[in-house]
Amino acid sequence: MSAVTLLTDFGDRDGYVAAMKGVIASLAPGAAIHDAAHGVPPGDVRAAAWALSQYWRLWPEGTIHVAVVDPGVGTARAALLARAEGRLFLSPDNGLLALVAAESRDFAAFALRADVRRPGGDSATFHGRDVFAYAAGLLAAAGSPEALVAGPAAPVAVPWAGPVRAADGSLHGEVIHVDRFGNAIANLRPCDLPAGAWRLAAGRAEFGRLDRTYGDVPSGAPVAYAGSSGRIEIAVRGGSAQMELDLRRGTPIILRSIL
Amino acid sequence: MSAVTLLTDFGDRDGYVAAMKGVIASLAPGAAIHDAAHGVPPGDVRAAAWALSQYWRLWPEGTIHVAVVDPGVGTARAALLARAEGRLFLSPDNGLLALVAAESRDFAAFALRADVRRPGGDSATFHGRDVFAYAAGLLAAAGSPEALVAGPAAPVAVPWAGPVRAADGSLHGEVIHVDRFGNAIANLRPCDLPAGAWRLAAGRAEFGRLDRTYGDVPSGAPVAYAGSSGRIEIAVRGGSAQMELDLRRGTPIILRSIL
Amino acid sequence: MSAVTLLTDFGDRDGYVAAMKGVIASLAPGAAIHDAAHGVPPGDVRAAAWALSQYWRLWPEGTIHVAVVDPGVGTARAALLARAEGRLFLSPDNGLLALVAAESRDFAAFALRADVRRPGGDSATFHGRDVFAYAAGLLAAAGSPEALVAGPAAPVAVPWAGPVRAADGSLHGEVIHVDRFGNAIANLRPCDLPAGAWRLAAGRAEFGRLDRTYGDVPSGAPVAYAGSSGRIEIAVRGGSAQMELDLRRGTPIILRSIL
Numbered sequence: 147m148s149a150v151t152l153l154t155d156f157g158d159r160d161g162y163v164a165a166m167k168g169v170i171a172s173l174a175p176g177a178a179i180h181d182a183a184h185g186v187p188p189g190d191v192r193a194a195a196w197a198l199s200q201y202w203r204l205w206p207e208g209t210i211h212v213a214v215v216d217p218g219v220g221t222a223r224a225a226l227l228a229r230a231e232g233r234l235f236l237s238p239d240n241g242l243l244a245l246v247a248a249e250s251r252d253f254a255a256f257a258l259r260a261d262v263r264r265p266g267g268d269s270a271t272f273h274g275r276d277v278f279a280y281a282a283g284l285l286a287a288a289g290s291p292e293a294l295v296a297g298p299a300a301p302v303a304v305p306w307a308g309p310v311r312a313a314d315g316s317l318h319g320e321v322i323h324v325d326r327f328g329n330a331i332a333n334l335r336p337c338d339l340p341a342g343a344w345r346l347a348a349g350r351a352e353f354g355r356l357d358r359t360y361g362d363v364p365s366g367a368p369v370a371y372a373g374s375s376g377r378i379e380i381a382v383r384g385g386s387a388q389m390e391l392d393l394r395r396g397t398p399i400i401l402r403s404i405l
Numbered sequence: 406m407s408a409v410t411l412l413t414d415f416g417d418r419d420g421y422v423a424a425m426k427g428v429i430a431s432l433a434p435g436a437a438i439h440d441a442a443h444g445v446p447p448g449d450v451r452a453a454a455w456a457l458s459q460y461w462r463l464w465p466e467g468t469i470h471v472a473v474v475d476p477g478v479g480t481a482r483a484a485l486l487a488r489a490e491g492r493l494f495l496s497p498d499n500g501l502l503a504l505v506a507a508e509s510r511d512f513a514a515f516a517l518r519a520d521v522r523r524p525g526g527d528s529a530t531f532h533g534r535d536v537f538a539y540a541a542g543l544l545a546a547a548g549s550p551e552a553l554v555a556g557p558a559a560p561v562a563v564p565w566a567g568p569v570r571a572a573d574g575s576l577h578g579e580v581i582h583v584d585r586f587g588n589a590i591a592n593l594r595p596c597d598l599p600a601g602a603w604r605l606a607a608g609r610a611e612f613g614r615l616d617r618t619y620g621d622v623p624s625g626a627p628v629a630y631a632g633s634s635g636r637i638e639i640a641v642r643g644g645s646a647q648m649e650l651d652l653r654r655g656t657p658i659i660l661r662s663i664l
Numbered sequence: 665m666s667a668v669t670l671l672t673d674f675g676d677r678d679g680y681v682a683a684m685k686g687v688i689a690s691l692a693p694g695a696a697i698h699d700a701a702h703g704v705p706p707g708d709v710r711a712a713a714w715a716l717s718q719y720w721r722l723w724p725e726g727t728i729h730v731a732v733v734d735p736g737v738g739t740a741r742a743a744l745l746a747r748a749e750g751r752l753f754l755s756p757d758n759g760l761l762a763l764v765a766a767e768s769r770d771f772a773a774f775a776l777r778a779d780v781r782r783p784g785g786d787s788a789t790f791h792g793r794d795v796f797a798y799a800a801g802l803l804a805a806a807g808s809p810e811a812l813v814a815g816p817a818a819p820v821a822v823p824w825a826g827p828v829r830a831a832d833g834s835l836h837g838e839v840i841h842v843d844r845f846g847n848a849i850a851n852l853r854p855c856d857l858p859a860g861a862w863r864l865a866a867g868r869a870e871f872g873r874l875d876r877t878y879g880d881v882p883s884g885a886p887v888a889y890a891g892s893s894g895r896i897e898i899a900v901r902g903g904s905a906q907m908e909l910d911l912r913r914g915t916p917i918i919l920r921s922i923l
Contacts, residue, residue: 149689157585158443159444159456160455160585161412161441161456161459163440164456167410167441168464171408171465171468179439183675183677186677196678200683201683201685209689217643218620219618220618269633271619271630271633323678325675326673326706327673359737360736360789361738371788374787416703418705419701419841419843420715420718422699422701423698423699423701423719424718426700426723428722430667430727431723438698476878476879478879528891530877530889530892
């Protein structure tokens with residue numbers, strides 16, 4: 147039986163996650179239900195998309211990834227069932243799957259049928275329980291996505307910023323995520339670095355080299371390195387780059403060649 | 406084998422939840438142990454009772470719901486094993502099961518035998534580990550609640566406020582829970598609304614209609630709607646009704662008919 | 665198949681824990697993966713060691729305890745596979761296993777082979793995913809620790825403070841952990857109390873007796889008691905000893921005999 151993962155902004159106090167799990171466990175009693183993360187900032191679709199991108203491909207084919215950060219719940223936005231590299235996804239159509247779509251070879255999205263809804267579950271504000279968990283339970287129990295969808299869907303386009311080459315040749319990127327440690331992930335990759343000497347400006351810090359890891363710099367010092375997601379990250383050893391370097395999502399990260 | 410859910414105020418840092426899980430896994434190695442929520446405010450029995458009410462019935466019959474928010478641990482308060490609509494509950498006798506009792510057709514509570522206690526587990530301050538998880542493990546392994554109880558119990562009465570009809574005909578309710586999103590749940594139901602026009606006063610906001618969902622109002626605007634628990638809820642789209650409308654548990658919610 | 669527990673400081677928002685779970689689930693699809701705790705303060709190895717000490721022995725023999733709080737990730741510090749009383753441990757060599765080593769009869773540690781690394785997992789900053797979860801998945805699937813290790817290791821010594829007897833006969837201990845409730849755990853045990861009368865000074869409070877539990881004192885009053893870990897703990901009933909008595913890790917706790 148397939149594994150099911152749950153990503154939400156429902157937190158760890160109100161029982162909303164447990165409601166989703168109960169719906170799944172009732173339909174698919176033997177399913178392995180795994181918490182992915184539930185502390186996504188309320189309504190922060192981009193943070194959720196980032197989190198999902200950190201793990202979706204690491205799970206076995208057939209895994210059902212449920213991801214519900216859904217500020218538009220109950221509106222006309224579609225409910226999606228998507229597939230990428232053998233994994234299935236259930237999510238509102240709000241950009242949450244944008245990074246999966248961009249990263250995968252074979253992303254395909256479909257609209258859930260309107261009648262895929264928990265019997266008695268007529269809420270307009272908790273589709274995590276009444277639509278997405280219900281669909282996940284059906285999938286985990288029977289495994290046929292085809293029966294649940296009405297047809298192909300074209301997910302909303304929620305572009306992620308890419309770096310921009312300026313007239314002076316500098317590359318203007320930005321912070322696309324700040325994690326629990328206050329580490330800032332940039333939309334730049336090590337392959338973006340020029341062959342010669344360069345400077346990377348990020349908030350109150352400037353870097354002239356990538357280190358391998360935190361321990362390569364003294365305690366309290368800023369450090370730039372090739373992060374575990376393949377992007378350039380900026381941290382403060384033993385501290386928070388977010389706080390100490392004033393980095394947040396959208397902060398410019400500028401890369402310049404120097405003599 | 407039965408599923409076991411865990412609801413506590415033990416948080417996510419100290420290993421207390423993992424201690425409970427280990428006790429259960431040792432007695433019932435194949436049991437599926439599910440986190441319900443562990444971020445209930447310390448000692449807040451009402452918040453825990455609310456959370457439990459959001460999910461207990463959504464799980465399959467036979468599920469063992471363990472709920473331990475236990476400021477009176479080690480005192481004379483009883484340890485309960487209860488049953489409602491085929492689900493089992495393990496909890497201190499402090500009102501945590503009050504909503505389950507009120508909502509279910511066939512709630513029955515029993516006092517755990519004093520000797521249902523983890524061998525060597527003589528703590529007076531961690532019955533989550535030494536009593537409730539131990540009892541859950543026994544139940545998950547062998548399934549006979551009868552062997553664990555000393556006799557029927559009459560749980561302490563912890564009434565939940567209901568709305569009160571005032572002399573002028575207005576209905577005086579209150580906020581009974583505020584969730585992670587800052588949404589306020591009232592002890593009023595859509596069926597309490599009069600047939601004609603009305604006003605609902607809640608903190609700094611006043612409403613003249615129920616909307617379906619957040620997206621029915623502009624960003625930043627207050628919205629009242631029939632919530633996913635069947636009660637009237639008050640939110641601020643993209644914000645926190647708790648903060649922006651000054652709503653907290655106990656804040657009056659007053660419904661008046663108008664001409 | 666063995667149970668796997670996960671203890672980290674990765675929090676509940678970024679998908680890092682889900683990345684670890686995916687790696688394990690891919691290698692050992694039927695493994696039961698359990699969250700221990702993920703809210704350890706970032707980089708706080710002592711807090712993690714404390715949390716681990718609360719649960720490791722309560723799990724069945726064969727359990728694989730993964731514990732990754734790893735500020736030195738990517739440096740020369742070893743990656744450990746350890747064994748204690750039939751349980752296995754995967755952890756960076758930074759003191760995280762110090763309490764397990766001190767508490768167990770037969771602790772033995774080994775260095776993971778350098779080639780125990782997720783294929784394609786060349787990160788220098790996320791060994792939780794690329795080394796420890798990968799090793800856990802191999803262990804959960806095949807069960808042979810011997811194949812994964814290069815040889816015995818001598819874990820770094822990270823001593824935990826013990827109480828010190830002063831010239832005047834008083835016993836000088838300290839707070840070694842403060843938990844989510846603000847309860848302070850001392851490195852003193854009930855057996856350290858003298859036969860006659862005594863005083864225990866802790867921050868702004870002084871105690872002349874141990875009570876059994878919180879409910880033995882009035883609401884808001886300080887209370888000292890034999891805690892569930894076998895050590896003396898200090899709490900404020902219905903409040904936070906950390907806040908109200910000004911107790912933090914390292915705060916002196918002084919025990920004096922009196923006439």
